[in-house]
Amino acid sequence: MAETTATATAAAGEEAPFKMVETARQVVKMHPVVLFAILDHFIHRNEGQQRVIGTLLGTRTATGQLVVKNCFPVPHVEQGDEEVAVGKDYLQQMLDLHRQVNSNEEVLGWYATTPGQGVLINQQSCLIQDFYSAECGDPLHVVVDTSLANNVLGVKAFMSETVKLGESVLAASFVQLKVELQASEKERIGLDLMIKASKSRFDQSQQLQDSKQINTEVENLEQSMTRLLTMLENVSAYVDDVVAKRKTPDYKTGSKIASVISMVPRIEPAVFEKSFRSNLQDLLMVVYLSNLTRTQLAVAERIAKTSTV
Structure with missing residues (x-):
């Protein structure tokens, strides 16, 4: 070199x-x-x-x-x-x-x-x-x-x-x-996960026990919807305060709100509810099959132990 x-x-x-x-x-x-x-x-x-x-x-x-x-x-x-x-x-x-x-x-x-x-x-x-x-x-x-x-x-x-x-x-x-x-959205998500992981120091047995308590997809969906509703309430409260002249309008914030609203697809409530229920039923079916598989594995394990005795 x-x-x-x-x-x-x-x-x-x-x-x-x-x-x-x-x-x-x-x-x-x-x-x-x-x-x-x-x-x-x-x-x-x-x-x-x-x-x-x-x-x-x-x-x-x-x-x-x-x-x-x-x-x-x-x-x-x-x-x-x-x-x-x-x-x-x-x-x-x-x-x-x-x-x-x-x-x-x-x-x-x-x-x-x-x-x-x-x-x-x-x-x-x-x-x-x-x-x-x-x-x-x-x-x-x-x-x-x-x-x-x-x-x-x-x-x-x-x-x-x-x-x-x-x-x-x-x-x-x-x-x-x-x-x-200056972190992008993907980098910020990765950093958040690393920070959470660094704060959780458990031994291997504790980690195995905690892995059984991982949120199901339905619970994750519920948490996401709750966060979304909270953000919508905050935005709605901010807009109401600006309209009522209780807060000074921020044009950058207003531009971002308008940009987000313009990206939301216009769907009829009935069509959206039908699509949402269909996806929810799919998630429930996945959860049901997962629980059924876990039960069958537990039964098979007990039968195997009984036969060896």
């Missing part, structure tokens, strides 16, 4: 100092799948490797908003405080493959896990930042704190700025940006 090596150099052979500036001049949107990919990369890192790095991919809006949607790992080697080797050929091959699938996404910058306890950025980070400057001009740098300090997974984003005096670089400052998660 060919590698590109960057070496830290400065005037008079000294390293240019860097500093971090905590401010929020811009908000970076990030999809949750990016964080999972970074953590998976860190978990499967090579033995003895302190941190991992990779490339961030996404889009830039017309207003300059950065939306990080994807990422992939990049092999690298850090040698002391003055030299970093990055797999440039590997990076280019991965970019070519990714563009065949997502041609609208571009390189936004790079990610890294923390190089040490309580350390977010070090001298090598400046070198890698310079390397990615050739890929995207003004690279975004996302740092994921895998030390889990205070049981918190810290995620911070930075942009670099250089302070020059003539042609000499005096310092490099990393300006911190605000990071917000």
Whole structure:
């Protein structure tokens, strides 16, 4: 694998100092799948490797908003405080493959896990930042704190700025940006399930016992209808308050309500009730057959035990 090596150099052979500036001049949107990919990369890192790095991919809006949607790992080697080797050929091959699938996404910058306890950025980070400057001009740098300090997974984003005096670089400052998660509906459902699963820590016997109490499809349907009715009541109450001038109208909310209503198919009540009852009967038949099968299995098991005795 060919590698590109960057070496830290400065005037008079000294390293240019860097500093971090905590401010929020811009908000970076990030999809949750990016964080999972970074953590998976860190978990499967090579033995003895302190941190991992990779490339961030996404889009830039017309207003300059950065939306990080994807990422992939990049092999690298850090040698002391003055030299970093990055797999440039590997990076280019991965970019070519990714563009065949997502041609609208571009390189936004790079990610890294923390190089040490309580350390977010070090001298090598400046070198890698310079390397990615050739890929995207003004690279975004996302740092994921895998030390889990205070049981918190810290995620911070930075942009670099250089302070020059003539042609000499005096310092490099990393300006911190605000990071917000932007999840699609499918991602949000997956996150909710993962959060619920993390809160439920039972042993295997308890899980087997709980599996027998899984809601039937009829109960799930009832819960869905109850949630739907609750949302309809909330929307109806909001519209009534706006009409009665008890609340200030929100045009975005009104537009969303109108959009949802326009998507509801116009069906005669009698036709809808007939279709609903037909589906309900199908569900009841499935539940009945499931219970009948469970009963037959229990009877067969008892007969088998009796015959062996």
